[in-house]
Each structure stands twice: as C-alpha cells, then as structure tokens.
Amino acid sequence: MPDALPPLSPALLDADAARALVASYGEVSSLAKAKDIGRIDAHMRRFISLAPICFVATADAEGRQDVTPRGDPPGSFKVLDESTVAIADRPGNNRLDTLRNLLENPEIALIFLLPGTNETVRLAGTARLSTDPTLLSAMAVQGKEPRCAIVVSVRQAYLHCAKALLRSRLWTGDYAQPKGTFPSIARMIGDQLGLSETDKATGEARVERAYRDGLWEPLK
Structure with a gap:
C-alpha cells in the first residue's frame, strides 16, 4: 500500500500548461474511439438487467456536480429500448440532490457495476422524471413502488475496461x-x-x- 503523503499544497498547472499536458498524451486507440455505439445492445442490456448497483452523476445549472449510488435487486434497472433506461427513485434522506439537479440540468451519466465482473457499462444522455403507473409497478420491490423513476434518453453507451476495478481489487476482498x-x-x-x-x-x-x-x- 502506498505511503501516506505529509500535508502539502501541490503546485497546480495554469490553463496553458494543462492544455499542453493533455495534448502530450498518446492518440486514442481506434477501438477505444469506436466503442461508444450510442445505444444499448444485447450485451449491455443483459449486463444492466443483472446489475444491482449503478452510480448516477448529475450537475446543477452552474455545473456543480453530484454522484450518488443507486442500489436495487437485479432486474430493477429497466432497459425500455435500445436508447432508454429507467432507474427507480427509492426512499432516501430527502436531500434530493439528483432530482433537483435534473430540474435545472437534464444531463446525466451512469456507471453500472456487476459483482464479480471487472468491466462496467457506462451510459450518458438526458433524463426526465416519470410517475407512469405501469413503469412504477414494474419497479416494485417487496410490493413497494418507487415514488418516481428517472428515465434516461441514452446518447452515449459503451463497455468500460477492467483496469480500475482490477487495480482496486474491488471484488477480491483484499482491501476490505x-x-x-x-x-x-x-x-x-x-x-x-x-x-x-x-x-x-x-x-x-x-x-x-x-x-x-x-x-x-x-x-x-
């Protein structure tokens, strides 16, 4: 495990230096460039149907961001078609950070995780809220329907490689x-x-x- 750093104030790059740093990285591979297929295919649909957790990123009108975990039994995240996915809004602490952000800014990004699998599914698009009774009934768990659902129109969709989860050893328990x-x-x-x-x-x-x-x- 890396040694902890003493308290420090790191030197930060100015805008020009930051742009030069980013420009110095290698070219994106053709596969990485092409993997965003912009729709939910059969592989991603099955992955999402089995996933018990996803992380939801939103931002308010000023761009202040929030990331929150959403956990449910497998099958609760609903792929409605190749460009639409729905996530139940379960009871929480009523801060409503995600919902309030979506009122101001519909942009949303999702990462779905599947225990034991080191790859993930990443989606991004725009979201609206729904209280459609048929949808909420399909999302019921132990007979309890969610108050509403977040329905995402997907613009970006791709499988993400395993490097981050392999580095973290998330499913091995090594760092538990x-x-x-x-x-x-x-x-x-x-x-x-x-x-x-x-x-x-x-x-x-x-x-x-x-x-x-x-x-x-x-x-x-």
Whole structure:
C-alpha cells in the first residue's frame, strides 16, 4: 500500500500548461474511439438487467456536480429500448440532490457495476422524471413502488475496461476493512456537527431503523 503523503499544497498547472499536458498524451486507440455505439445492445442490456448497483452523476445549472449510488435487486434497472433506461427513485434522506439537479440540468451519466465482473457499462444522455403507473409497478420491490423513476434518453453507451476495478481489487476482498474500523455513520456525522452523545445515540437508532424497515418505502 502506498505511503501516506505529509500535508502539502501541490503546485497546480495554469490553463496553458494543462492544455499542453493533455495534448502530450498518446492518440486514442481506434477501438477505444469506436466503442461508444450510442445505444444499448444485447450485451449491455443483459449486463444492466443483472446489475444491482449503478452510480448516477448529475450537475446543477452552474455545473456543480453530484454522484450518488443507486442500489436495487437485479432486474430493477429497466432497459425500455435500445436508447432508454429507467432507474427507480427509492426512499432516501430527502436531500434530493439528483432530482433537483435534473430540474435545472437534464444531463446525466451512469456507471453500472456487476459483482464479480471487472468491466462496467457506462451510459450518458438526458433524463426526465416519470410517475407512469405501469413503469412504477414494474419497479416494485417487496410490493413497494418507487415514488418516481428517472428515465434516461441514452446518447452515449459503451463497455468500460477492467483496469480500475482490477487495480482496486474491488471484488477480491483484499482491501476490505473489518467491521468497527469506523464508527457508525450517525456517530461520524454527529461528530462533524458537534452533537451531544444523546443525539448521536438517537441518530444511530434512527439509521438502524431506516436500514431495517425503510429500504423500499419511507418510514412513517
């Protein structure tokens, strides 16, 4: 594992130097250039149908970006046709970063991961929200329908090579940390906000209940 760096303030390139650096990279290979086929083919459709998680990137009108994981049982991400995919919006913390961004800026990018497989599927396009009852019914899990769906019109679609996941050894468990390495998320956020021990304990109980009872519908 690489040694940790001491605190430092790295020198940053100016715009001209950054452009020169990027221009100094080698030419893109013909295969890498051609692999974006702009549609969801049979291979990508099957991959998405088996994937239990994807990462969703959006940005607001000013370009401030957000990336969020979306996890569901296999089959929950719906490929509607070769240029359209739908993702359920499950209960969360109601920050609604993704949905609010899409109200301002419809651009969206997705990366689908499949446990045990080091390649990924990458899509990009524009998104709109849907409350179509037939679609939401098809996305129900344990009888719970999502509040809405994010429907993406695909502009870019391709398979991404395995280098990043091989470097990270994501599926091997080599870098897995034992339980207890970190405090609970409620306690860490409580530390960040300076909450009392009582409030941290209340937060831990709330999170535990949400994880147990609120995965598919909002808690009452």
